[in-house]
Amino acid sequence: MRPTVHDIAAAAGVSLATVDRVLNQRPGVRMVTREKVEAAIREIGYIRDVAAANLAKGRVYPLVFIVPTGDNSFMHGLRSEVHQATLRAGIERTEIRIVEVPAFDVPALVAALDALRGQDISGVALVATDAPEVRAAVDRLVSGRIPVVTLVSDLTDSARHHYAGIDNIAAGRTAARLLGRFLGGRKGDITVLAGSMLVRDHRERLQGFSAVMAEEFPGLRLLPVLEGRDDPERARSLVSKALSENRDIIGIYSLGAGNRGLIAALKAVRPERELTVVVHELTRHTRAALVDGTVDAVLNQDAGHEVRSAIRVMKAKADGQAVIADQERIRLDIFLKDNLP
Amino acid sequence: MRPTVHDIAAAAGVSLATVDRVLNQRPGVRMVTREKVEAAIREIGYIRDVAAANLAKGRVYPLVFIVPTGDNSFMHGLRSEVHQATLRAGIERTEIRIVEVPAFDVPALVAALDALRGQDISGVALVATDAPEVRAAVDRLVSGRIPVVTLVSDLTDSARHHYAGIDNIAAGRTAARLLGRFLGGRKGDITVLAGSMLVRDHRERLQGFSAVMAEEFPGLRLLPVLEGRDDPERARSLVSKALSENRDIIGIYSLGAGNRGLIAALKAVRPERELTVVVHELTRHTRAALVDGTVDAVLNQDAGHEVRSAIRVMKAKADGQAVIADQERIRLDIFLKDNLP
DNA sequence: AAATTTTTGATTTACGTACATCAAAAATGG
DNA sequence: CCATTTTTGATGTACGTAAATCAAAAATTT
Known part of the structure; x- marks a missing residue:
């Protein structure tokens, strides 16, 4: 006993x-x-028997998720996963509040964070925009003894307790190796489509991608990054233009969200041009493109896992308990058309 | 409230x-x-507040894990993960018993299963050997209202409540596509190293692998399967012999455990022969081989995830509760040298 | 309608912890 | 050594559920 x-x-x-x-x-x-x-x-x-203690205390864990607004598939999926979590709130003794903040709006994010100070909150999870002001606001929360978890996108040198997301440098490196190997020694140009270089995860992916390309695939030349702002129409026109102007493009890496436009552009040149394509985020569109061969590999982070992990970590931190590190490591999923869930 | x-x-x-x-x-x-x-x-x-109910009942979940003996890295890792779980038994209200059974020994497995009947047990997890007798024994347990979860290897047409493992057909297909794409249109022979064709997961991996090879890579010819019985020395000699006898071999898929021998054989022919290699199970050895370039990709199932998932599912089933399906899906991990954990 | 059985209510204790109150004991100051 | 403060003990209630007991009420049988 x-x-x-x-x-x-x-x-x-x-x-x-x-x-x-x-x-x-x-x-x-x-x-x-x-x-x-x-x-x-x-x-x-x-x-300590945490269950009994929570019962005695009548404890609930008031948690706050700060997520960016915006209608790209990934963030939409993330919000939906947080919403799913609210449905389990009863049995998990959580009380989840979702705060939406305009994407990349640093002052708004800082305001949202500061608004939580002093409130009775067991934890905050946020999709961080990597800026010094945000880091300072996070550190203020942490010094106020509130557990803070970054979600999807991490915050450099901050005191956040945990990061629930993938290693984006590794993701970029992996994309480069997949693309390089799939191209099997052919020589040509590679174009990269990003959302915005202002976001840390996009920067890191590019960094990893460029590094491996330079180290290991000297026959492939990296073209200047196209910034699609995660906007389908813009992405479509950028890619179409690039493809028609440069006949040497044989590979594409799309490291951001909003792949609808990319896929449309690819389909337009489909039978003639033979392209090897690696994209991020498994959505309805990228999934279909993978199945029909428009895309060769999809790298993914499972938003559901990230949200559930963030919740477990915040609860554990609030109780001063240890987390199972291995369980909370968010893995990079690599999907080919054969291992789709 | x-x-x-x-x-x-x-x-x-x-x-x-x-x-x-x-x-x-x-x-x-x-x-x-x-x-x-x-x-x-x-x-x-x-x-129902399960925590309060468990407190009142003084409930513990007596769980049984039936795992095969044998000293290959994967099963060793699996046992170690179960052992890790026993260390958390206190806080999780579980009481885990490990039963070891000789690998592939159907009567022994059946005996172990039948020995549990009538005992006060909240759940059984077993690495199934796919045989009708085993299925019958599992069905007997299930009809005795004991939750049963298959681990790593599933049981055809049985009444088990859940399977905590990867989709092995998908794994084989994925291996084929990786190998095929990495070979980039080259023509040649592919050899497959398996443990034993008596095990369901190995059969399924081969099945998936062969299917994609035939459908999509007509330039690659599949040689007869080498059965290494997961024994390093045997694997080494089989592979060495095959490589020296057939200069057309350009790719190898190792779908079983015991890759130490394979890696040794590969290193022996290393500088001269250029081989593309995909193996299963991330161990100390395969990891090192991936890093030094002897191996090109490692497919993996995370034993820790499988064990923790099995425990969650057994507890949920014992309480008649729902499981989060998405959370319990065991994913196929694809590791290149860039995304190693 | 009485006797019997079945169903329901009222009440208590327990699980392991949290939290509050009041009294008793010990330590500290002068 | 007394007065004061600090520390400790004893005790009770609560959380939400389980499980048991015994009495009361209702339904069923005779």
Whole structure:
């Protein structure tokens, strides 16, 4: 049987009330007594029954998710996953609030973060825009003892407790190797379609991609990045233009969202041009393109996993508990047409 | 606030005792009353507080993991993950017992399964050997209301509640496409190294692999399968022999465990022969081989995820609760040298 | 209508922890 | 050594559910 508070009291030779004072860091315990109790806790290997404690406290975990507005498929999916999580709120003792903030709007994000200070909140998860002001706001929350988890996009050098997202440099490197190997030694040009170089994850993906391309595939030349702003129409015209102007393009890496336009442009040149294409984010559109051969590989991060992981981590941090690191590592999914879920 | 049993009682106009009788299917309630209570439960949307219930019952979940003996890296890792789980047993209210059974020994597996019948057990997870006798034994457990989860290897047409493992046909198909694409149109022979064709997952991987090879890569010819029995020395000699006898081999797919021998054989012919290699299971050895370029891709199933998922599912089934399907889907990990964890 | 059986209600204890209160004991200051 | 403050103990209630007991009421049988 697991030891209980009673066992601590017996082992330490003190009363239940004193044990309680130590466990919940209430005042009125002498240093010697406190140490005696803490020693007993260690000796008998007591672990607090979090379920019972939560029951007694009537505890709920008020969590806040700060996500960018915008209608690209990925963010839409992310919001929908957070919404799914709210449906499980009852059984998980969570109380999830979603705050929407315009994408890439640093002051708005900072305001949203600061608005949470002092509130009774068990954790904050945010899709971070990588700016010093945001980092400072996050650090303010952290120093206010609120667990903070970055979601999808991380925040450089901040004090956030955890990052629930993929390693974007590794993602870019992986894309480069896939594209390079799939092209099997052919020589030609590669064009990269990004959303915006202002976003950290896009920058990192490009960084990883460029590095591997330079190191390992000298026969492939990287063209200047096309910035599609995650806007389908813009992406379409940029890609179409690039393809018609440069007949040497044999590969495309799309590292942002909004692949609808890219796919349309590809279909337009489909039978004549033979292109190898790697894109990010599995959506209805990219999935169909993978199946019909327009796209060769899709790299993905599972938004559902990210949200659930963020929740588990915030709860654990709020309780001062350990997380299973391996369980919370968000993996980069590589989808070919054969292993689609 | 979440509705409680008291709210049901009030809503149904009955006493707490009656609600309890209905909720825990105790006898002594008239049909009309039972229906009245059940209607109230639905109306106010009552959901049992599992944590409180477990506390009151002093419930623990006695779980049994049946895993094959054998010293290949994968099974070793699997056992170690189950062991990790036993360390968390306290906080998770589980009580995990590991039963080891000789690999591929159908009677022993059946005996182990039947020994569990009638015991007070909340769930059984087993690495299934795909045989009719095993299926029958599993079905006996299921009809005895014990949740059964297959782990790593599934059981055809059985009544098991859940399979915690990857789709092996998809894995084989993925391997074929990776190998085919990496070879970039070259023509030549492909050799497949398996453990044993008696195991379902190996058969399925081969099936998927062969299908895609035939459909999509006509320039690549599949040689007869080498059965290495997951034994390093045997694998080494088989592969060395094959490579020296056939200079047309340009690709290798190793779908079983025990890749140490394969890697040794590859290193022996390393500078002269240019081979594209896809293997299963990320271990110390395959990881090193991936990094140094001996191997081009590693397909993997995360044993830790499988074990944790199996535990969650067994607990949920024991409580008659729903599982988050998406969370419990075990994914096929594709590792290139760039996205290693 | 009485006797019997079945169903329902009322009440209590328990699970492990949190939290509050009041009294008693010990330590500290003068 | 007394007065004061600090520390500790004893005790009770609560959280939401399970499980048991015994009495009361209702339904069924005779």
